[in-house]
Amino acid sequence: xxxxxxxxxxxxxxxxxxxxxxxxxxxxxxxxxxxxxxxxxxxxxxxxxxxxxxxxxxxxxxxxxxxxxxxxxxxxxxxxxxxxxxxxxxxxxxxxxxxxxxxxx
Amino acid sequence: xxxxxxxxxxxxxxxxxxxxxxxxxxxxxxxxxxxxxxxxxxxxxxxxxxxxxxxxxxxxxxxxxxxxxxxxxxxxxxxxxxxxxxxxxxxxxxxxxxxxxxxxxxxxxxxxxxxxxxxxxxxxxxxxxxxxxxxxxxxxxxxxxxxxxxxxxxxxxxxxxxxxxxxxxxxxxxxxxxxxxxxxxxxxxxxxxxxxxxxxxxxxxxxxxxxxxxxxxxxxxxxxxxxxxxxxxxxxxxxxxxxxxxxxxxxxx
Numbered sequence: 001x002x003x004x005x006x007x008x009x010x011x012x013x014x015x016x017x018x019x020x021x022x023x024x025x026x027x028x029x030x031x032x033x034x035x036x037x038x039x040x041x042x043x044x045x046x047x048x049x050x051x052x053x054x055x056x057x058x059x060x061x062x063x064x065x066x067x068x069x070x071x072x073x074x075x076x077x078x079x080x081x082x083x084x085x086x087x088x089x090x091x092x093x094x095x096x097x098x099x100x101x102x103x104x105x
Numbered sequence: 106x107x108x109x110x111x112x113x114x115x116x117x118x119x120x121x122x123x124x125x126x127x128x129x130x131x132x133x134x135x136x137x138x139x140x141x142x143x144x145x146x147x148x149x150x151x152x153x154x155x156x157x158x159x160x161x162x163x164x165x166x167x168x169x170x171x172x173x174x175x176x177x178x179x180x181x182x183x184x185x186x187x188x189x190x191x192x193x194x195x196x197x198x199x200x201x202x203x204x205x206x207x208x209x210x211x212x213x214x215x216x217x218x219x220x221x222x223x224x225x226x227x228x229x230x231x232x233x234x235x236x237x238x239x240x241x242x243x244x245x246x247x248x249x250x251x252x253x254x255x256x257x258x259x260x261x262x263x264x265x266x267x268x269x270x271x272x273x274x275x276x277x278x279x280x281x282x283x284x285x286x287x288x289x290x291x292x293x294x295x296x297x298x299x300x301x302x303x304x305x306x307x308x309x310x311x312x313x314x315x316x317x318x319x320x321x322x323x324x325x326x327x328x329x330x331x332x333x334x335x336x337x338x339x340x341x342x343x344x345x346x347x348x349x350x351x352x353x354x355x356x357x358x
Binding site for chain 2 (some may be wrong): 011012045048049053055056059060061065082085086088089090092093096105
């Protein structure tokens with residue numbers, strides 16, 4: 001890599017591009033970006049992501065329900081209402097992860 | 106766990122905060138976590154300054170690393186957020202990425218503390234992102250932004266239900282973004298600690314323990330490599346999710 005450092009002629013960019021593609025330096029960074037937009041990742045990574053998304057939505061929903069119950073003194077009712085909504089939101093999050101990307105949503 | 110001397114593994118003790126910088130740090134509650142944040146910030150600045158100082162046509166290692174970081178984040182912003190807006194948010198995403206990356210990577214070194222292994226730190230980071238995304242969305246679209254929560258083409262009767270679910274889904278981003286980073290970093294360091302304790306405990310058993318101790322040493326070596334991967338990947342994931350959320354805020358639906 002260090003033998004031709006002197007040349008700064010216009011063909012340098014081309015030679016650099018050829019050298020980079022020969023070394024396989026150009027191809028790898030492109031692929032993961034255009035592939036999914038996010039990390040496809042290992043099975044472990046996908047599993048962890050799905051779990052986090054499901055639980056996060058549920059935690060938010062329970063917090064909202066519990067908080068509203070506390071405000072309106074309707075103890076278990078709003079929590080009970082919000083838990084299934086949170087589950088649904090979690091499913092929605094997971095769907096967003098794996099939905100076929102037709103629109104750019 | 107089989108051990109004679111110290112009988113339990115204190116895997117979570119490493120996450121305890123204590124004040125750094127002696128008496129001065131103690132009086133203002135300056136913890137080692139804060140110290141690591143300062144070190145990470147100075148490290149990023151030094152990395153970029155020293156890396157770009159030669160301004161060589163053919164970059165050296167450090168300059169190549171700095172340029173690679175810049176180009177990766179720039180293309181991520183341009184591709185994910187898109188065009189003009191992508192450039193506008195580039196400094197924010199770049200700062201966020203390198204702060205988290207250096208925090209994660211410095212944590213792999215012995216005696217250093219990983220500040221991203223505290224959920225409060227990652228929660229603050231994700232709240233910053235969340236508030237920025239919301240403010241940007243409202244600023245770009247005004248009150249029209251709230252139609253983001255109404256999915257297109259649903260019956261009127263279902264609207265209240267769907268809007269509630271969408272709002273919960275939107276709020277859950279704060280938690281999922283912060284928990285993902287925190288859990289990954291903490292899990293890695295707990296694993297390192299557990300296998301590190303195995304080495305000491307099994308090594309203390311005598312002849313019988315040497316082989317399993319060496320095995321744990323091997324596992325720990327692999328884990329360090331894995332930890333480097335996770336540290337980089339999680340910083341990248343945090344940055345790209347920030348980009349995706351910004352894209353959603355800039356381009357509704």
